Amino acid sequence: MNQVSSTSLVLLLLCAPLAGQDPTKQRIEREVREMRQKMQEGQVLQTNVRVTVRLKNGNRLIGVVRNGRVIEKPDGLDFVEATTKTEGAGIRIWYFDRTNSTIFVPFEAIESYRIGQRLSEAQVREMEQLAEKERLESEKGRGAQLGQRKSLEDARQREQASARKLDELAQKLDKQEIELAEDQAMLALLTEFPADQGWGAERIKEIHRRKVSVGAFPSEKERRFIEVFESWQKALALKQKLDAQASKTSGAQPAPAPAPSGETKPVKPGKPEAKPPEPAPSEEPEPGVQEPPPPPKGKGDG
Numbered sequence: 001m002n003q004v005s006s007t008s009l010v011l012l013l014l015c016a017p018l019a020g021q022d023p024t025k026q027r028i029e030r031e032v033r034e035m036r037q038k039m040q041e042g043q044v045l046q047t048n049v050r051v052t053v054r055l056k057n058g059n060r061l062i063g064v065v066r067n068g069r070v071i072e073k074p075d076g077l078d079f080v081e082a083t084t085k086t087e088g089a090g091i092r093i094w095y096f097d098r099t100n101s102t103i104f105v106p107f108e109a110i111e112s113y114r115i116g117q118r119l120s121e122a123q124v125r126e127m128e129q130l131a132e133k134e135r136l137e138s139e140k141g142r143g144a145q146l147g148q149r150k151s152l153e154d155a156r157q158r159e160q161a162s163a164r165k166l167d168e169l170a171q172k173l174d175k176q177e178i179e180l181a182e183d184q185a186m187l188a189l190l191t192e193f194p195a196d197q198g199w200g201a202e203r204i205k206e207i208h209r210r211k212v213s214v215g216a217f218p219s220e221k222e223r224r225f226i227e228v229f230e231s232w233q234k235a236l237a238l239k240q241k242l243d244a245q246a247s248k249t250s251g252a253q254p255a256p257a258p259a260p261s262g263e264t265k266p267v268k269p270g271k272p273e274a275k276p277p278e279p280a281p282s283e284e285p286e287p288g289v290q291e292p293p294p295p296p297k298g299k300g301d302g
Contacts, residue, residue: 047118048066048067048118048120049064049115049116050065050115050116051063051093051114053105053112054110054111054112055109055110055111056110056111057109061096061103064095064124064127065092065115066094069081070091071086072089072104073088073090074088079104089106090105090106090108091113095127095128099131099135100128186235187235187238190235192224193228200236201233203222203225204226204229207226
């Protein structure tokens with residue numbers, strides 16, 4: 001009996017407010033001790049409280065335990081009440097780190113935990129609304145960042161495409177300049193060896209005939225022509241092509257090349273040439289046919 005009285009006296013002393021201390025603070029501390037005791041015993045607390053959980057890896061989670069479901073364990077897609085001695089039991093933390101999410105932490109991963117102030121349903125709803133607002137703002141901010149990154153990526157791709165196009169154009173222009181210089185060099189051969197002055201394939205054959213028949217070696221200019229003959233042929237074909245394009249652009253028909261001497265000019269197919277008109281028949285009588293002489297005039301004629 002004396003032992004029971006002593007224990008009661010100790011509890012009364014712990015629960016009674018100390019001299020000079022705030023009664024409200026004493027009440028909160030008493031409620032916290034009661035909650036901790038009930039949590040350790042696995043009893044249900046029909047209230048919402050803040051909880052701070054320190055993990056064994058050094059991280060810390062701050063959130064809310066709702067509706068007194070302090071100790072739980074997973075059961076399929078749901079959670080059931082449990083005690084600290086139940087295998088797989090832990091604490092389900094709501095709105096951890098100011099989010100609108102829930103995380104379950106098993107006791108095997110918990111180093112320690114601390115129960116904070118009690119929260120009303122209105123406070124919990126306010127936390128939900130605040131967490132949802134922050135989530136929407138965060139998503140909006142991420143959307144803006146994604147849009148900005150996309151714009152930057154699009155701009156970067158356009159710059160790369162422009163740079164590639166610029167390189168292609170520069171290479172194409174360089175190639176055109178080289179081809180133009182080569183064409184001009186070839187066309188200069190036509191000035192050096194004009195076709196209308198007898199330079200061409202026939203001149204090559206003639207030089208060869210002289211060498212075979214009489215052993216005559218070509219002159220210096222002829223040797224130069226032999227060296228550049230293949231380029232000269234390309235230049236001649238290029239000039240004919242350019243002349244045809246110029247005539248097509250201007251709409252004028254190119255003048256036909258003069259035919260070599262000793263050759264007849266071919267007649268164009270189509271309308272036949274007009275024949276010269278035949279001479280009119282003579283009024284003279286046919287040979288061997290004589291007209292009869294006129295009759296002699298009489299004295300009374302006249």
